[in-house]
Amino acid sequence: MLWFFHKHIPYIITYNYLVLCLKYVDMKKIIVVGNGMVGYKFCEKFVAQENSKNFKITIFGEEPRPAYDRVHLSEFFDNQDAKALEMAPREWYEEHGIELISNERITDIHRSSKKITTSKDLHYKYDYLVLATGSAPFVPNINGIEKKGVFVYRTIEDLEGMLAYADEIQKGRNETVKAAVLGGGLLGLEAAKAVMDMGLEPHVVEFAPKLMPRQLDRRSSNVLQEKLESMGINIHLSKATNKILGDGAITGMEFGEYDKIDVEMLVVSAGIRPRDELGKTCDLKMGTRGGIVVNNKMQTSDPEIYAIGEVALYNNMIYGLVAPGYDMAEVAVSQIIGNSHVIMPEDIDMSTKLKLIGVDVASYGEPFMPVEKGYSVVFENKTKDLYKRINVSHDGKKLLGGILVGDASDYNMLHQIYLNGLPIPEDAEELLIGSRGDGEGGFGSVMDIPDAAQVCSCESITKGDICCSITEGDCNNLGDVIAKTKATTGCGGCKPMVVDLVNESLKSLGKEVKETICEHFDFNRQELYDLIKINKVKDYQETLNLFGEGHGCEICKPLIASIFASIHMETPNKQPGIQDTNDRFLANIQRNGTYSVVPRVAGGEITPDQLIVIGEVAKKYDLYTKITGGQRIDLFGAQIHELPMIWKELIDAGFESGHAYGKSLRTVKSCVGSTWCRYGMHESVTFAIDIENRYRGLRSPHKLKGGVSGCIRECAEARGKDFGLIAVDGGWNLYVCGNGGATPKHAVLLAEQLDDETAVKYLDRFLMYYIRTAGPLVRTAPWLDKLEGGIDYLKQVVIEDSLGLAEELEQEMQGLVNKYECEWKQAIENPEMIKRFKHFVNSDDTDDNLVFVPMREQKMPKAWV
Amino acid sequence: MQDILSKYQTVLEADVTTWFEVGQVSDFLENSGACIKYKDKQIAVYNFTRTGKWYACQNMCPHKMENVLALGMIGDKDDIPKVACPMHKKNFSLEDGSNLGGEDYKIATYPVKIEGGNVYIGFSD
Secondary structure, eight states, rough: HHHHHHHOOOTSSOOOHHHHHHHHHHEEEEEEEOOOOHHHHHHHHHTTTGGGGGGGEEEEOSSSSSOBBBGGGHHHHHHHHHHBBSSOOHHHHTTTTTTOOOOOOOEEEEETTTTTEEETTTTEEOOOOOOOOEEEOOOOOTTTTTTEEEEOOOOOHHHHHHHHHHHHHTTTTSOOOEEEEESSHHHHHHHHHHHHHOOEEEEESSSSSSSSTTTOOOOOOOHHHHHHTTOOOOOOOSSSOOEEEEEBBEEEEETTTEEEEEOOOOOOOOOOEOOOOHHHHTTTOOOOOOSEEEOOSBBBBTTTTEEEGEEETTTTTTOSHHHHHHHHHHHHHHHHHHTTTTTOOOOOOEEEEEETTTTEEEEESSOOOOTEEEEEEEEGGGGTEEEEEEEEEEESSOEEEEESSSSSSSSHHHHHHHHOOOOOSSSHHHHHHHOTTOOOOOSSOOSSOOTTTTETTTTTTHHHHHHHHHHHHSSSSHHHHHHHOOOOOSSSSTTHHHHHHHHHHHHTTTTOOOOOTTTTHHHHHHHHHHHHHHHHHHSSHHHHHHBTTTTOOOOOOHHHHHHHHHOOOOOTSSSGSSHHHHHHHEEEEOSOOEEEEEEGGGGGGGHHHHHHHHHHHHHHHEEEEETTOOOOOOEEEEEEGGGHHHHHHHHTTTBBOOOSSSSSSEEEOOOOGGGTTTTOOOOOOHHHHHHHHHHHOOSSSSSSEEEESSTTTTTTOOGGEEEEEEETTTEEEEESOOOOOOBOOOEEEEEEEOOOHHHHHHHHHEEEEEHOOOOOOOOOHHHHHSSTOOOHHHHHHSSSOTTOOOOHHHHHHHHHHHHHOHHHHHTTOOOOHHHHHOOOOOOOOOOTOEEEEEEEEEEOOOOOO | OOOHHHHHEEEEGOOOOEEEEEGGGGGGGEEEEEEEEEEEEEEEEEEEEEEEEEEEEEEEEEETTEEEESSSSEEEEETTEEOOOOOTEEEEEEOOBBTTSSSSSSSEOOOOOEETEEEEEEEEO
């Protein structure tokens, strides 16, 4: 094109002038209608093209804010931070020369004059038009659906409306208010979590006889249902809603004559309908059930108008997933820019993996399979809420699809095997449960998958892209690879596989794979631990001088503080400047910048007199009180200057610090055991107190929790802890490396039928070995996962002393135990140390920005702005 | 709430009309931060002992409007002196108050001078 022009212009025109002319005259205008995830992705992919400078993009969004990540909408509840969800800030559009016009809808397209009209009656001309209007929630025509309290779940504004309404109906009421979600699909279950987070009792109502009907079979739906119900989400299947009850506002839903539920809010999440009105008004070819028909170049029936994302009907289907939407954006970009060979593939992978309310759910390829195509292997464990299914071709050579519920850690590998038709083990069940014998899984190394295999489907990044960025490019670590390829930046589901690929590629180049802690130290935690110990380094500043560079940061400072504590039992009073705020003030910072106070209540045993002291202190300082999950009492709302006064009173009454603020031993939870319980086998409370007192103040790479149960009924939930003891006939069974939290893990058996003394000996060795070798902020469960050889190796180290370290580990632990002192007592007895507990250096005033509001009989901080 | 933020505006050394004495050098923990009060303002003051430099900024983190920046850990990122908010670890440059994570938050900074062992913060009001 440029060559053609060049031949026809008079020779007197200089080249620069030509460029200038072309810039203004020949600059093609692209208008993108819809600033959602796919519309944004179109822009992002477009500006990454070399000759994108010859185009001017204008993008319209009808919402008030720039495109945001709708897939993670329910995260809005955790932080209420709309900005955190943004795909890119407004400035990004400016920097790339894209005009972003928010809050303005397109009302008409004039194809003959190539113009559009907006809701403000403005006109814009286009050369190419890209429709990325997405979809709207489908609202079924049910009698009463217009009532107050009925919402859809799609935008941040929808969520804000729900939040405000939920507050209104819960105000001043003590009972839990019920709310329903209509639709048990992906989005419906996400909405149920949102409803639960608002403090309402969620009820999911689904027309089909199973949850997530497009992804799950009946049995996996049952497993998911049981799991969700155990978490407090009520599920009603096979229910057709006849009527929404209530006058004005919703009070219930009626399914049949005698079948109804009382709910005061309803979220409709019954599927999507493409936002295809514009296609209709300008007579583009439409699908019979909606959607704008596109070909494999994403062109509509008008070749200058493209449609991408959930508005586009491709192969007679609307694809309600992000990854195909992004692929469509890529195709449209390529077509417009002139790379006409890039087209949409015939088969679109609809595999999905997600975490629904903390439960892994994945489905890939053909999740359900007719018998004529192959056979299925199913694994189900009801006690663990696990379900796995694979569908295999009749000849047993190909994986055709499958379902995972409860644990989707094998998804990436199975998905790759399916996508690339990789060979599978002769006995296909090895893919599900691992082969018998060597204990390895049924699939080979991550490096076996072909280079063309797509690893990150959101960003269309192949294994080859990732590996070559290291072997042939200049990437040297995971961060470089992510920055260069954008892999993992979409849904993040491929991260474990990308990490493995990066590490394997680095190893193949003979490079050491090393996780250094931050830009200031080129070492990992274990190396620093050894360096500080061997060189007898005295403080953080000396560590930085000897082994680091720069001035440190919020990552290396607390990490090194923790190492000093683990080596010398040094309290945070010695180097307050390098402690996390919690450790610096020996209390837990809360939402409004005030602190909470937790005295140690070893084993959860507390006397009436101690209870009275805590009550009196809480009253005197007007503190909110709550029982913690670790069997103690938390006092909230203390200001910095009050902390020493509060602790003076608590210490005088015999309390000591509970270290609730530290990466350190928190509590050893106990059940009442044989002293009171008619089933108790041993004295679990006594042993829990002994152990908690032994390890109190012990600092570690992450927090440590323990539990002691008096019998196998396990009322202390010891297997949900970093270490747990369960009384059995003949002694204690010792379990290690469990936790609750975001990724719950049951602790695994380390040794059986131990007497008290041996149990403590093994615990000493286990804990010290963990403290020495774990990475920063790695709890015992993921530490064990990464430990080569796993629990068998740990048994050899701890029980059989395979490293010859046992005595040293025990001695080190005993040294730490002997050096324990209560850091709060240390602080209040030392006038120098107590100086830091003051809001202002130059005034005795306190923070006047604090506002509390009443809540039930107590108080709480005023909500975040 | 926005009006609380609006009282914090960056002051350049050239615009200082008042050098306000906030204490002695020894009142400020080494390589760490502390908070001082000037009129109705809360100002975080940082003592970078390693380089002998001092910085000051508003105490309020613009992310959640809490008066906590003085409690944050200090350090550097790519040689820019910074503070990390203790609440959600938002990082701010102490040179120009910009957010080092590329987010849209900005804090006001103030000049600091040390004279005769005393610490002074510069204000223009």
